[in-house]
Amino acid sequence: MDRKTASGGNHTYIRRLLGIAILLVAGGIIYYLFSPGESSLFPRCPFHTFTGLDCPGCGSQRAVHHLLHLRIKDAFTSNPLLVIAIPYILICIYLEYFGGKEKYPRVRQWLYSKKAIYTVLLVIILFWIGRNLI
Structure with missing residues (x-):
């Protein structure tokens, strides 16, 4: 690969x-300033609207709002799965986008294995069922 191609890839x-960072900061500001539970600015869950049941993502917007205000207990009450999943998500982001896959290839291989994916799916399904039974 020549320098021009490598440089163009690096700029891209x-x-x-930078685009992702801008979107995250803008989204963070919106979620910090406006409460999803009180504002019509945020979309409602279609699954909850049609069935009256909570999906695994129900309460995630409120949880993000609470986390940005450092109200961990309220965030956990809104959506415990989201709060518990944050370390997993951050590790995956590090491994994928910030050089972690070169430093820790075995960790990446384990986190992206078929077994790990099925485990995450099972946890989501069990959470989905459990939150509607309690």
């Missing part, structure tokens, strides 16, 4: 990373 990566 930086632009994408």
